[in-house]
Amino acid sequence: MANFCTWCGTALEKEARFCTQCGKEISEHGSAESVRSAAFSDKRQKVLEGDKNSRDKNIIYIGLALFALLGFMLFLDSLPSMVNPVVERQPVISEPFDYPATPVRMRSAPVETRDGKIIFKLADLKKNKFLRFDYSSGTSTLPLLAYISEEGKVITAVSVCEPCNSTSFHIKGEQLVCNSCGTTWEVNSLNGVSGSCQKFPPDAVPSVVVGDEVHIDEQAVASWRRRI
Amino acid sequence: MSLIQVMNLVKTYHGGGETVRAVDGVSLGIDIGEFVAITGTSGSGKSTLLTMLGGLNEPASGRISVDEIDIYRLSAEQRADFRKEYIGFVFQAFHLLPYLNVLENVMIPLAISRLSAAAKKEKAMLLLEKVGLHDKALRLPNELSGGEQERVAIARALVNDPPIILADEPTGNLDSATSGMVMELFSRLNKEGQTVVMVTHDEQNLSYATRQINLKDGRLSGGCQAAAV
Known part of the structure; x- marks a missing residue:
């Protein structure tokens, strides 16, 4: 109960039921709920x-x-983690390792064509890490490359940076770099990192390890066409 | 407990090395549906009291609760919500925006409401009809008489459905015939259940009120007589 008259404001005793000033009954204003x-x-x-x-x-x-x-x-x-299906299925031939920060250059390696396969020596690849060779059919020559990724996989690809027409690359740290336009791709996935030709890394071709040789299907290379 | 409960309210103003107690220990209660006239000479503290009731003017001490909300213990943001939800203000100077038409003036308090534009317009039109000005909705305020402008201000005060209308000298700028019309409107709203608290020193207005509270030097003075209804 308010300790004053809610009608006229006169101060009241706490238990007062009537206002001493105006005579109003205090309780008649009811509780908050009813109001x-x-x-x-x-x-x-x-x-x-x-x-x-x-x-x-x-x-x-x-x-x-x-x-x-x-x-x-x-x-x-x-986007960058889009998996290159060819790279994904390549065989592993060594333990994972790191490329040095200084450039690793392509080395020319001998190659032969036998029984519809393009063949180079696994030992050459293991020694030099990054190989470059030419596949010659009757009418034309197509440059190819092979390297070991940091995951230890053999990566084989057509050695052409299609937008800029360069055929030579180097590996620096974990990146593959075009010697001409400087576009870089991840060594492990061939996904673009920087530069203007990122969408067109060297086009990977499948290869298999047979004994001490690496075999690339001649048909896959012979039928290769530029993407742009 | 009453809708408005005022306990021991004190407001002091400081100036010229002096402290003036504009409101000096006022306690009162106002119930739902009352039409209270607060009277007193100028300087008696009635306008100060009204602005404190409206949550616009923090008291030096004492307490005001409205619907059991202790309004000066609310945060500034909550108190703004309180004013929006509970209080409609009507002033002596109508405070209409001269470059907006009558309808737009009434819609101003709805600017931040989530109603659709059509719903806002409809609501404002209904209120203009209530104050008898729906046919002047598209006029500018300066094309209206003083009494009409005050009625627009009343419609604007009502647009958020406030339980309480606080009016400060609403007829102060009007001649007696127009005053009568505005007071009739307040009286009609009150009979429809609207609680009205009005500061006035116009004797003619007292007959419309259901109760008169007289302030003198910031205190209640013998004002507990209910006016003849």
Whole structure:
């Protein structure tokens, strides 16, 4: 009970039932519950708890924005990690290792064509890490390259940087670098890292290890066409 | 407990090395559906009291609770919400924006509401109809008479469905005939359940109020008589 008259404001004894000034009965104003209407409790909630609706909406918007951002980041992340299916299936011939920060240059290596296979020596590759050889059919010559990735895989590819027409590359750190345009790709995946020709790494061709030789299917190379 | 509960309210102003107690220990309660006129000579503290009731003017001490919300213990943001939800203000100077038409003036408090534009317009039109000005919705304020402008200000005060209308000398700028019309409007709103607290020193207005509270030097003075209804 208020300790004053709610009608005229006169101060009252705590237990007073009537106002000593105006005679109003104190209890007749009733309790808060009987006074408050439903419309006000709605307003009261808005004041005391903030506008929950709009706050909820904000949370939803923030959530959606975060979700979209996450999706976008995953999308970005998925781009460079696109798997080259040829590289993926290449055989492993050594333990993982790191290329030095100083450039590793291509070395010419002997190659022979036998029984529809282009063949070079595994020992040459293991010794030099990065080989360059030419495949000659009757009418044309196509440069090829072979190197060991840092994961220890044999990677064999057509040694052409198609946009700039260079046929020579070097390996520096974990990157394969075009000697002409300087475009770089990851040694392990052939995914582009920097430069203008990233979309066109040396086109990988499948190869298999047979004994102490590496075999490339002649047909795969003979039918090779420039992508651009 | 009343809708508005004022406990031992004190407001002091400092100036010229002096401290003035504009409101000096006022306690009162106002119930839902009352039409209270706060009277007193100028400087008696009635406008100060009204702005404190509206959550616009923090008291030096004492407490005001509205619908059991202790309004000066709210954060500034909550108190803004409180004003939006509970209070409609009507001033002596109508404070209409001269470059907006009547309808747009009424819609101003809805600017931050989530209602659709059509719903806002409909609501504002309904209120203009209530104050008898729906046919002047597209006029600019300066094309309206003083009484009409005050009625626009009343419609604007009502647009958020506030349980309480606080009016500070709403007829101070009006001649007595126009005053009568505005007071009729307040009286009609009150009979529809609207709680109205009005500061006035116009004797003519007192007859519309259901209760008169008289302030003198910041204190209640014998003002507990209910006006003849």
